[in-house]
Amino acid sequence: MPAIPITEELRTLWPRKDYSRVPFRFYHDERLYREELERIFRGPTWSYLCLEAEIPKPGDFRTTLVGETPVVVTRKDDGDLAAFVNRCAHRGAIVRREAFGNAREHICVYHRWCYAQDGSLTGVPFRRGVAGKGGMPDDFDPKENGLQKLKVHSMRGVVFATFAAEVEPLADYLGPVMTAHIERLMHKPIRILGYQRQTVFGNWKLYMENVRDSYHGGLLHEFQNTFGISRVTQVGGARMDAKHRHHVTYSSAAEAGDGTQLHKDAGVANDRLRLADGRLLEYVPEFADGQQLTISSVFPNAVFQQIRNCLATRQLRPRGVDEFDLVFTIYGYVDDTPQLQELRLAQSNMIGPAGYISMEDGEAIEIVHRATKGEATTSGLLEMGSLGEIPDEIRFRTSEVSIRGFWSYYAALMDMKPDGAIR
């Protein structure tokens, strides 16, 4: 008798139909994680690879990961983008070992199989043998033995790729909300300022929940409410696409009430101190909509952030069920003045593994992951904001509705929807 698929088994664990309870087992089940790599990261989704500005010249390449699959993304001599699995078609060795570089061809060190910039096989040493002896069979077809290619598409210089043969076009996948958001961030040519990375000891889904959680922002991140960067009491909200797979959360400087008093009433200390160097908190207006903080996510592996003038993408790379890497790519615009670039660098103190308003996320995820390990029947709770049907737009910040949105799409993709699911 064939074993019941893990997704079929876990599907029965949802305590509620509207994703307002998440079984802790979903963060720890090794078999579920293997299914996620197949159905999500190698499935009908578009994963974020890099920014075009990181590979501006013909031949430029970077190695990256989609799920746990090693991938090379490159710009070909004709200027087009290409991406392929970084694993030799011969014996499975990593072909391109460097993190980045420039190359007209890619040669595996093991047996010197050679691939073109699009991953096609162009050379097999001693294919005809030596002096009429050895060699590959006559019917060996190089065309059938190239590197596995991914479909690549760029949205305003943001490069996405997919393994799926059958998948909706990138613009449809992103939808109008996320497309408009990317167009806003990439409204003029960008310049890469550098990278920050961190390895977080928790399940990758805890991070995608964390970025969608506008409730925790001013509570966990005391820096935010203390210095007024972002408070749950500020005017803000979130928008999602119709399938709730992506989200944009935003806030402006205006408060929905007396933020200082409201936080005090909630037992949250704030407005206690001032920075000796207040430059960190300046904002040079550069977007027409007045929003000083926007955090968005594209399912399954990308986050785009604007915190004042600090702009970055974040790529999530799962490393097993218990660990993931985050790569922050910090950028500015080509026409930045030296002063504005320095402001962006100063404000990058707020993000990344040492960031004033993001270092806590690593700790929060780790303590959830640690405390929920081995739980077979208990669940986390997501009731803040609303229950039942998940709206596309939320006009307040004390909300976990976007997290329910994440799970509703996750469950659909994983074929794990509860019976009578409400989404």
Added chain:
Amino acid sequence: MNSEDALPAVTALLADYCAHLDADRLEQWVGLFAETASYRIVPRENRVQGLPAAILHLSNKRMIADRITVLRTAAVFNIHVDRHMVSAIRVIERLPDSVRYEANFCVYQSDQEGRTKLFCTGLYEGEVALGPQPRFLQQTALVDTFSIPALLAVPI
């Protein structure tokens, strides 16, 4: 004072630097920097690619002091003890009133259960003002371990 004479001063300053960080005397650590000093934690990958961004980019003593103020009053991070190891301290350039130096470092972190992990390794690159009380004019931790395990709250 020639470069060789400056080595004991740099070594003693670095010893204080490590001792203050490891004993959670962070305010005294700030006191080791000159008013115009900068402190940066630079990922090796950014250095290799000529990119200016850092993990921490504190360009004056007020920003360095702010880092400690925030850790003390408005930050949540892992409860831990650091232990710095510094070796191969070299004075590499003699300037009129200061020297530039380099040193290897690593930092171990231990948790409340007494378990220790290597947290990071790298190279200190700095400039030290000489005098009766040597002070850092610049201090950069160029980190080889640039995929930071979990988070980096306390300076290294």
